Amino acid sequence: MAYEKPLPQPTAIDAPYWEYLRQHELRLPRCQECGHIFFPPNKVYCPSCLSDRLEWVKLSGRGKVWSWVVFHQRYFSSFANDIPYVVAFIELEEGPRLMSTLVDCDQGEIRCDMPVEVVYDDITPEFTIPKFRPIR
Amino acid sequence: MAQMTLYDFKDKVCFVGVGDTNYGALYRTKDPRRNQYTLGVEAFKAALDDAGLNKDEIDGLILVRIPSYQLFADMVGLRYLRAANTFRGEGRMSALAVQYAAMLICSGLCSTVAVVYGNDGRSVGATYGGEGEGSSPYDVLYGMTSPGAAVAHMWRRYMHEYGAREEHLAAVATSNRRHAGLNPKAVFRDPLTLETYLTSRYIAAPLRLYDYCLINDGAVALILTGAERARDLRKPPVYLTATATCTDLTFFYTVDDFFRDGVRRCAEAVFGASGLTHKDIQVCQIYDNFTPTVIFGLEGASFCKYGEGFQFVQNGRISLGGELPVNTSGGHTSESYMQGFGLHAENIRQLRGEAGDRQVPNCQVAMYICPAPICAAHIMTRR
Numbered sequence: 050m051a052y053e054k055p056l057p058q059p060t061a062i063d064a065p066y067w068e069y070l071r072q073h074e075l076r077l078p079r080c081q082e083c084g085h086i087f088f089p090p091n092k093v094y095c096p097s098c099l100s101d102r103l104e105w106v107k108l109s110g111r112g113k114v115w116s117w118v119v120f121h122q123r124y125f126s127s128f129a130n131d132i133p134y135v136v137a138f139i140e141l142e143e144g145p146r147l148m149s150t151l152v153d154c155d156q157g158e159i160r161c162d163m164p165v166e167v168v169y170d171d172i173t174p175e176f177t178i179p180k181f182r183p184i185r
Numbered sequence: 186m187a188q189m190t191l192y193d194f195k196d197k198v199c200f201v202g203v204g205d206t207n208y209g210a211l212y213r214t215k216d217p218r219r220n221q222y223t224l225g226v227e228a229f230k231a232a233l234d235d236a237g238l239n240k241d242e243i244d245g246l247i248l249v250r251i252p253s254y255q256l257f258a259d260m261v262g263l264r265y266l267r268a269a270n271t272f273r274g275e276g277r278m279s280a281l282a283v284q285y286a287a288m289l290i291c292s293g294l295c296s297t298v299a300v301v302y303g304n305d306g307r308s309v310g311a312t313y314g315g316e317g318e319g320s321s322p323y324d325v326l327y328g329m330t331s332p333g334a335a336v337a338h339m340w341r342r343y344m345h346e347y348g349a350r351e352e353h354l355a356a357v358a359t360s361n362r363r364h365a366g367l368n369p370k371a372v373f374r375d376p377l378t379l380e381t382y383l384t385s386r387y388i389a390a391p392l393r394l395y396d397y398c399l400i401n402d403g404a405v406a407l408i409l410t411g412a413e414r415a416r417d418l419r420k421p422p423v424y425l426t427a428t429a430t431c432t433d434l435t436f437f438y439t440v441d442d443f444f445r446d447g448v449r450r451c452a453e454a455v456f457g458a459s460g461l462t463h464k465d466i467q468v469c470q471i472y473d474n475f476t477p478t479v480i481f482g483l484e485g486a487s488f489c490k491y492g493e494g495f496q497f498v499q500n501g502r503i504s505l506g507g508e509l510p511v512n513t514s515g516g517h518t519s520e521s522y523m524q525g526f527g528l529h530a531e532n533i534r535q536l537r538g539e540a541g542d543r544q545v546p547n548c549q550v551a552m553y554i555c556p557a558p559i560c561a562a563h564i565m566t567r568r
């Protein structure tokens with residue numbers, strides 16, 4: 050069955066992010082001057098010190114649920130069958146936060162600050178997106 | 186030239202005209218000719234009449250949400266203005282547009298400025314979320330969209346940090362609705378009970394239908410001028426006694442301090458500049474695109490401590506007759522979603538004594554607070 054949800058839209062700047070994900074690696078830019086690691090990877094200058102010396106650093110893939118919501122409203126037709134679906138705001142161990150979702154987890158067991166780890170969802174042959182599951 | 190400070194700005198600019206639309210009537214009717222521009226013209230005309238001004242006395246025009254100042258200027262026949270521009274259709278812009286108008290007046294670039302906001306969201310089926318609504322391409326992969334869901338994330342986190350529960354928000358929603366019942370122009374005026382609130386559907390849990398702003402049609406126009414000129418006009422002047430902004434700009438609308446630190450800086454600035462204190466505030470309008478922001482705003486502005494806002498809003502304290510009446514027109518969840526402009530209009534009317542059944546007695550000092558990526562606060566007064 051075709052994947053109908055929104056797909057990543059790689060740009061010349063964040064293409065490596067998606068390519069690393071396809072290889073099941075979660076990497077984000079790290080500033081070689083000040084060490085800052087940031088999300089989203091849509092920048093060519095470090096937002097902390099404005100250096101352009103960035104490298105793609107491999108992350109632990111661990112983090113925690115900073116917060117989470119459950120969508121009951123239909124905003125996207127491609128998510129209609131998933132309602133009610135979870136969106137979690139994940140705080141990675143290295144600091145950056147990103148929106149994602151949780152898998153292998155009942156809605157009733159989700160808690161703020163719950164430890165999670167990344168799982169790689171190969172949504173199409175071209176794209177893999179990061180999701181998270183509880184660390185048990 | 187000496188640097189101008191916030192203190193020099195004090196009481197130099199007044200609101201002299203306010204005009205808006207009948208939100209309830211617009212909600213119940215359709216008109217194919219209705220759009221942001223025609224609504225804006227209606228409010229502009231009402232504001233001129235309110236101020237007792239001729240349109241040709243307006244020499245500055247600031248539009249918000251209405252996309253083209255040129256089209257609008259043509260519609261109202263204002264060809265030779267000394268300033269004209271458009272601000273984005275975001276709630277945070279209402280206070281900024283007022284500040285911009287005040288700066289134009291203080292600097293002498295303009296004498297009398299109209300700020301006009303129009304919204305035809307109901308007619309055009311606005312959703313404030315979903316595809317093509319400006320959501321982050323990184324977020325939509327998971328179906329994440331809308332400022333409401335971003336605030337829902339913050340409210341969930343707030344509940345976790347402070348032990349608040351979902352039903353604590355009901356106090357905000359039901360207070361807004363009680364106030365709207367006293368406002369003939371409000372969209373929703375029927376009483377909202379705790380039971381109805383708690384059985385209403387979730388939009389993005391933990392937020393429910395009644396925690397969300399309305400999507401409705403309407404417009405608001407505010408006319409500002411210098412204090413000297415203001416004293417000669419039809420209505421008692423409402424002074425922009427102090428105003429301040431503090432941005433909180435990150436990639437996400439969800440921020441870990443719930444916009445409180447930005448609001449705190451704004452509140453410290455306006456209390457400092459005005460010489461007024463929390464006890465002087467008789468009525469307060471807080472930008473409530475979603476009900477949690479009322480709690481965040483009260484904490485940010487130090488009406489209570491961080492983590493105590495969910496208790497502060499209980500037991501009628503923020504309702505008319507309470508210690509600090511908040512969103513006395515019904516706010517964005519019950520009167521109208523005019524992205525902060527209706528709240529400005531309400532403060533002006535309260536200070537003039539024109540608020541009818543919802544009037545705060547002898548109202549002399551009012552506050553506006555916006556907890557958002559651009560936080561802002563005003564203190565508005567009358568003499």
Ligand SMILES: [Zn+2]
Nearest residue numbers: 080083095098
């Ligand atoms: Zn750096």
